Amino acid sequence: MQLEAKNVSFRYDKKSPWVLMDVSLSIQEGERVGIVAPSGFGKTTLARILAGYEKPSEGQVLIDGKELPSRGFCPVQLIYQHPELSVNPRWRMEKTLNECFTPDEALLAKMGIEKEWLHRWPSELSGGELQRFCIARILTPKTKILICDEISTMLDVITQAQVWNILLDIAKERNMGMAVITHNKALAEKVCTRTVRLDK
């Protein structure tokens, strides 16, 4: 499977400045592409466009040459920087985890998710624990490309390494494609198979 952004330009409305201008990139399965740029250069905007949450103002995003599906499960999934903003605060973790599929015990064990956490509210978990849920819940076999938008910025160095080790293991095992969006060049060099820079 291949995800392709073709000459993507984007602005939030017709009067505001362009955030992205003529961005083209592709992500093949098995490939981990680092997307590195300073703050404000449009990384999160690009992440949302690649995952189909936002339509490009110009250009296209294609998966195997076709538009991203507008209904049903999208094989491109996005993991956000702030896990607390991507879960429903009124749902216990068990419900959030099982929203789109039921991860098996092996996956939960691999992600280091403890059974006891399933009955808690999101506010009763640490950022790192919550991020594990946010990752596990989208790792259905149907997910082929993962867009990771600064997913470990708010974690301490040890948790960061743990989360990346797990994610890399799974990505390699399933031959998933990944976009690793970060302003941390060292992280990109460590986990990616290649890196592109977003220019202003």
Ligand SMILES: Nc1ncnc2c1ncn2[C@@H]1O[C@H](COP(=O)(O)OP(=O)(O)OP(=O)(O)O)[C@@H](O)[C@H]1O
């Ligand atoms: N919903 C929005 N409406 C209007 N402008 C927005 C919106 N979201 C972001 N922007 C603007 O778009 C530009 C790019 O923002 P974006 O969040 O994509 O940058 P980023 O590279 O992810 O930054 P950071 O590294 O700080 O997360 C910024 O100038 C921002 O102010």
Ligand SMILES: [Mg+2]
């Ligand atoms: Mg951002």
